Amino acid sequence: xxxxxxxxxWFSGCSGCHMSFLDLDERLLELASKVDLVYSPIVDxxxxxxxxxxxxxxxxxxxxxxxxxxxxxxxKTKLVVAFGDCAVTGNIPSLRNPIPxxxxxxxxxxxxxxxxxxxxxxxxxxPQAMPIHTVVKVxxxxxxxPPPADRIWTFLQALLAGRRPELAGADLRFG
Amino acid sequence: MINLRIDDTPVQAEPGQTILVAARGVxxxxxxxxxxxxxxxVGACRLCLVxxxxxxxxxxxxxxxxxxxxxxxxxxxxxxxxxxxxxxxLLFAERNHICAFCVSSGHCELQDLATELGMDHVTFPYxxxxxxxxxxxxxxxxxxxxxxxxxxxVRACSEVEGAYTWGFSGxxxxxxxxxxxxxxxxxxxxxxxxxxxxxxxxxxxxxxKGKATAEQVKRPExxxxxxxxxxxx
Numbered sequence: 001x002x003x004x005x006x007x008x009x010w011f012s013g014c015s016g017c018h019m020s021f022l023d024l025d026e027r028l029l030e031l032a033s034k035v036d037l038v039y040s041p042i043v044d045x046x047x048x049x050x051x052x053x054x055x056x057x058x059x060x061x062x063x064x065x066x067x068x069x070x071x072x073x074x075x076k077t078k079l080v081v082a083f084g085d086c087a088v089t090g091n092i093p094s095l096r097n098p099i100p101x102x103x104x105x106x107x108x109x110x111x112x113x114x115x116x117x118x119x120x121x122x123x124x125x126x127p128q129a130m131p132i133h134t135v136v137k138v139x140x141x142x143x144x145x146p147p148p149a150d151r152i153w154t155f156l157q158a159l160l161a162g163r164r165p166e167l168a169g170a171d172l173r174f175g
Numbered sequence: 176m177i178n179l180r181i182d183d184t185p186v187q188a189e190p191g192q193t194i195l196v197a198a199r200g201v202x203x204x205x206x207x208x209x210x211x212x213x214x215x216x217v218g219a220c221r222l223c224l225v226x227x228x229x230x231x232x233x234x235x236x237x238x239x240x241x242x243x244x245x246x247x248x249x250x251x252x253x254x255x256x257x258x259x260x261x262x263x264x265l266l267f268a269e270r271n272h273i274c275a276f277c278v279s280s281g282h283c284e285l286q287d288l289a290t291e292l293g294m295d296h297v298t299f300p301y302x303x304x305x306x307x308x309x310x311x312x313x314x315x316x317x318x319x320x321x322x323x324x325x326x327x328x329v330r331a332c333s334e335v336e337g338a339y340t341w342g343f344s345g346x347x348x349x350x351x352x353x354x355x356x357x358x359x360x361x362x363x364x365x366x367x368x369x370x371x372x373x374x375x376x377x378x379x380x381x382x383x384k385g386k387a388t389a390e391q392v393k394r395p396e397x398x399x400x401x402x403x404x405x406x407x408x
Binding site: 170 | 280290295304305
């Protein structure tokens with residue numbers, strides 16, 4: 001049986017979900033025997049490949065580059081998973097959402113050249129940091145800030161056993 | 176005694192008891208949010224909606240509907256789960272309920288309901304409203320971002336403490352709980368600082384100052400502990 005092509009990406013989030021993924025500890029060895037990690041902040045691959053089976057998305061969508069990348073990834077991926085509260089709800093990055101974008105950037109950077117206000121070296125900041133399911137179709141949701149390693153493992157185990165992963169009960173918990 | 180059926184279980188209730196209390200008596204759990212023992216029911220949150228088969232499938236709030244002879248109540252069905260989850264999603268979408276850094280995380284009735292009702296994400300667009308936090312009171316704080324407008328604080332203040340400090344202002348999604356006639360809480364002349372509103376609050380909207388993330392445990396049951404000790408008039 002060929003290995004599952006797994007990818008992960010880190011958008012507007014703190015990397016805590018990836019840290020929690022690494023907290024799988026010795027279970028990572030079992031995972032490594034069953035998946036190829038084809039794209040991730042923890043591997044050195046720059047281009048998102050074709051034919052990815054599963055993508056774990058950490059973080060909300062906060063700028064145009066992230067939105068573009070996510071749309072591209074969706075097209076190349078069978079199962080897109082919102083991985084953690086920022087991707088599922090907007091969470092901490094969405095704290096800025098009630099404040100108008102320009103007012104917020106000016107408060108942070110003052111007058112003059114403001115990165116992210118317009119498209120430039122830094123991608124343009126979107127008016128609000130959004131949950132990923134408002135941008136693309138999302139197949140599965142793993143809530144948690146971060147999702148505990150055991151919850152991630154429950155999800156991955158079902159996936160690797162060829163079942164449709166369905167989190168339920170205490171595994172559906174925000175925060 | 177009144178005889179009725181809840182989820183096809185024969186149930187007996189005392190006259191005046193609600194469907195919710197009758198269900199609890201036989202161990203049938205119905206989700207609630209605005210209901211708390213010792214306070215009058217208002218049926219505001221609609222999470223306890225049940226279906227009455229012999230009333231043409233009418234939906235009624237179990238917390239505010241008296242048990243009646245011969246009622247055939249459905250408390251759990253796929254349809255009711257979807258309805259309750261939809262109501263819950265609307266509550267989450269209405270304000271900025273960010274569990275990750277909430278004082279009540281881990282001890283929150285709204286957070287628990289998401290787990291109970293199997294809500295894995297919110298399908299409605301979030302409103303992300305700009306709402307204030309009132310930190311003028313020396314002992315307590317009020318974060319409107321986390322308020323679900325259940326009115327438990329309003330009822331605890333009027334019905335148990337008798338201070339009538341809390342009320343509602345505005346309409347619909349613009350509704351806010353407010354102290355006196357919109358004064359900052361710390362400037363309230365009627366507030367006795369008893370903290371019953373804080374204990375009644377099911378979420379992190381009312382909290383004790385000094386509590387950090389996940390540290391605020393509430394004891395809404397103190398309301399009944401107070402009222403049960405009072406002489407009946």
